[in-house]
Amino acid sequence: MSDATVAAKRQGPSWLILPGIVWMALFMVVPIAMICYVSFWTQTTFNISSTPTLASWKQFFSSDTYTGALWTTVRIWLIVLATTFIIGYPTALFVGLFVKSKTLSTVLLVVCVIPFWTSFLIRVLAWRPMLGKEGAINIILLKLHIISQPIEVLLFTELSVIIGMTQIYCVFMVGPIAFMLGRIDRNIIEAARDLGAGFGRIFWKIIFPLSLPGVVVGAIFVSVMGLGEFATSGALSGRKVNLLGNIIVTQVGSLKWAMASVTGVILTVFMGMVIAAFLRIVDLKQEL
Amino acid sequence: MWHCHITAEGRMTTQTAIFRIDGVTKSYGGVKALDSVTLEAGVNEYLSLLGPSGSGKTTLLRVIAGFEVPDSGRVFFQGRDITNLPAHERGIGFVFQNFALFPHLTVRQNIAFGMANGAVLVSSEETAHRTQTIIDMVGLTGMEDRGVDQISGGQRQRVALARTLVMQPKLVLLDEPLGALDANLRGRMRNELRAIRERMGVTFLHVTGSETEALAMGDSVVVLDRGRIIQRGAPDDVYSTPASPDVAHFLNRFNMFEGTLSGGTFTGAFGSVVAAKVTRAPRDVYAIRYDRLRVSPLSASATGPGLKATYIANEYLGSSVMNFFETADGKVVEVEHHLSLGAPETFEPRQDYLLTWAPEQAIVFGREGK
Numbered sequence: 001m002s003d004a005t006v007a008a009k010r011q012g013p014s015w016l017i018l019p020g021i022v023w024m025a026l027f028m029v030v031p032i033a034m035i036c037y038v039s040f041w042t043q044t045t046f047n048i049s050s051t052p053t054l055a056s057w058k059q060f061f062s063s064d065t066y067t068g069a070l071w072t073t074v075r076i077w078l079i080v081l082a083t084t085f086i087i088g089y090p091t092a093l094f095v096g097l098f099v100k101s102k103t104l105s106t107v108l109l110v111v112c113v114i115p116f117w118t119s120f121l122i123r124v125l126a127w128r129p130m131l132g133k134e135g136a137i138n139i140i141l142l143k144l145h146i147i148s149q150p151i152e153v154l155l156f157t158e159l160s161v162i163i164g165m166t167q168i169y170c171v172f173m174v175g176p177i178a179f180m181l182g183r184i185d186r187n188i189i190e191a192a193r194d195l196g197a198g199f200g201r202i203f204w205k206i207i208f209p210l211s212l213p214g215v216v217v218g219a220i221f222v223s224v225m226g227l228g229e230f231a232t233s234g235a236l237s238g239r240k241v242n243l244l245g246n247i248i249v250t251q252v253g254s255l256k257w258a259m260a261s262v263t264g265v266i267l268t269v270f271m272g273m274v275i276a277a278f279l280r281i282v283d284l285k286q287e288l
Numbered sequence: 289m290w291h292c293h294i295t296a297e298g299r300m301t302t303q304t305a306i307f308r309i310d311g312v313t314k315s316y317g318g319v320k321a322l323d324s325v326t327l328e329a330g331v332n333e334y335l336s337l338l339g340p341s342g343s344g345k346t347t348l349l350r351v352i353a354g355f356e357v358p359d360s361g362r363v364f365f366q367g368r369d370i371t372n373l374p375a376h377e378r379g380i381g382f383v384f385q386n387f388a389l390f391p392h393l394t395v396r397q398n399i400a401f402g403m404a405n406g407a408v409l410v411s412s413e414e415t416a417h418r419t420q421t422i423i424d425m426v427g428l429t430g431m432e433d434r435g436v437d438q439i440s441g442g443q444r445q446r447v448a449l450a451r452t453l454v455m456q457p458k459l460v461l462l463d464e465p466l467g468a469l470d471a472n473l474r475g476r477m478r479n480e481l482r483a484i485r486e487r488m489g490v491t492f493l494h495v496t497g498s499e500t501e502a503l504a505m506g507d508s509v510v511v512l513d514r515g516r517i518i519q520r521g522a523p524d525d526v527y528s529t530p531a532s533p534d535v536a537h538f539l540n541r542f543n544m545f546e547g548t549l550s551g552g553t554f555t556g557a558f559g560s561v562v563a564a565k566v567t568r569a570p571r572d573v574y575a576i577r578y579d580r581l582r583v584s585p586l587s588a589s590a591t592g593p594g595l596k597a598t599y600i601a602n603e604y605l606g607s608s609v610m611n612f613f614e615t616a617d618g619k620v621v622e623v624e625h626h627l628s629l630g631a632p633e634t635f636e637p638r639q640d641y642l643l644t645w646a647p648e649q650a651i652v653f654g655r656e657g658k
Contacts, residue, residue: 185388187384187386187388188388188389188390188391190353190355190375190382190384190388191382191384191388191389191451192390192401192405193354193355193374193375193376194375194376194378194380194381194382194452195376195401195402195405195406195452195455196376196377196379196402196405196406196407196408196455197376197401197402197405197406197407198407201405202405205401205405206390209392210391210392
């Protein structure tokens with residue numbers, strides 16, 4: 001038997017890959033090719049034709065609204081990435097490493113997921129009575145005499161969008177990190193202690209490097225969902241914060257397919273670059 | 289520096305002890321893993337700690353290393369009370385059963401970890417020098433930049449040892465470090481441990497579940513059972529005069545017969561035998577070492593005690609043959625024949641034979657003992 005046939009035998013019947021290929025082709029390759037194509041179509045107020053033109057692309061990069069949305073998206077994505085990491089890592093450290101019982105650690109992870117038993121929209125809209133001028137947070141702070149005037153920047157600002165997105169995506173950071181931390185052999189940490197390393201050293205030299213694949217997976221989750229976000233910004237910013245996702249929604253709503261496609265292509269390319277950059281940090285194939 | 293104080297009786301006092309634990313008790317959920325254990329070891333001593341799983345031997349090591357805090361009792365190291373000192377400030381080496389190497393670091397980085405990150409600052413030149421010296425010593429030259437998942441089990445074990453020894457601890461705790469190795473490597477590592485100890489003057493406390501390992505390696509063997517030390521002595525003393533039926537049982541070299549001891553006579557399945565010397569124990573047990581039994585045909589006239597048993601099978605062990613017999617009450621009796629004493633006799637399966645022994649070679653335990 002030649003090596004090729006041996007390899008083929010080992011991989012099993014090759015037709016098993018077919019459903020995957022069909023699925024990816026129908027729902028990923030074709031749509032992406034389609035939006036790339038449509039982004040070069042000619043758009044008039046009430047009509048769209050397939051005559052190729054760069055007009056929509058030029059319009060995107062020459063308009064402050066569109067480029068502004070691009071930078072807002074990047075800014076909010078980076079802030080949310082940082083806040084989910086800052087809140088998520090210590091949580092994961094507690095759940096995955098400091099909780100000794102495996103059962104309790106699983107229970108705590110499930111608790112983190114409980115908010116997802118409600119719909120996305122409810123979770124987002126629930127922030128309104130919390131953050132509003134006469135919302136829960138302002139009432140409590142007033143009652144405690146910490147503030148004398150209600151804080152107005154809490155709702156319908158970039159801050160409220162960041163708070164909402166952090167809350168929703170934090171668990172996607174906690175999960176993978178807690179998983180990686182949970183896999184660390186406790187003896188390794190004890191061995192480091194035995195060799196004279198204090199907790200700080202152990203954290204930076206042992207625990208953090210070993211949890212890095214979890215951080216990368218969590219960051220990819222948060223990035224992919226955060227970059228494509230439109231609902232949270234729509235519901236909590238009072239239309240003041242426009243992300244690329246919101247641009248796509250409005251353009252599609254007003255049947256501006258070409259512009260929506262341009263925005264979609266830019267968003268997709270940017271996401272691709274972000275994921276590629278994250279995957280360069282660790283070799284996931286080796287770590288998982 | 290250590291001063292040896294030898295008292296008038298010639299016994300060394302506790303001041304020469306490198307470590308000493310005093311009445312240490314540790315319970316987990318009401319179960320006592322350690323029950324007021326007192327133990328000490330001298331400078332450059334090799335102590336084997338033998339006990340079945342669940343006897344508390346790993347807990348004992350973890351208390352000494354500082355990973356567990358005892359419920360009561362004190363731990364002393366180099367004359368200092370370290371009971372409440374955190375593990376990373378103790379300077380006691382610990383080699384884990386599963387080696388616990390840092391998976392994301394190379395062999396060299398693993399070994400240098402303690403010097404680069406430890407409480408005592410070591411210059412980078414000295415770190416490099418000491419790392420290379422120990423790598424050469426344990427025979428890992430050429431492997432320095434490999435990941436620890438790219439080396440064999442024996443090599444991983446040596447990285448674990450080197451990582452601990454490079455810190456030059458005065459006390460090294462070994463938690464069944466040879467358990468994960470195959471027999472061949474185990475033998476080689478034993479020799480290496482012995483050589484390292486001679487070169488470096490380190491006290492080793494070696495926990496093992498293997499009686500042969502404990503007897504072979506220790507200057508002194510400590511037998512632990514249910515959280516208590518039940519015997520401590522030189523390997524040959526422990527082997528030839530186990531202090532209790534439990535010790536005899538862990539040594540795995542004795543046929544043990546239940547019976548009753550009365551007026552210096554032991555009555556068991558083999559009849560009544562006069563016990564020359566009785567070791568005090570909570571129950572009456574008659575123990576005969578595997579290699580002290582002789583097999584004779586039933587017709588032979590026995591001068592001493594004899595036990596009728598049916599031959600079942602044998603096991604070839606290389607230097608000896610182990611023959612298995614079954615007595616009338618269903619007890620399996622093992623008879624070891626050393627091949628250096630001549631070719632083994634062959635026995636017919638399902639045939640009855642007479643097992644005999646010299647009564648003075650038996651060890652008798654009983655409530656009547658002293």
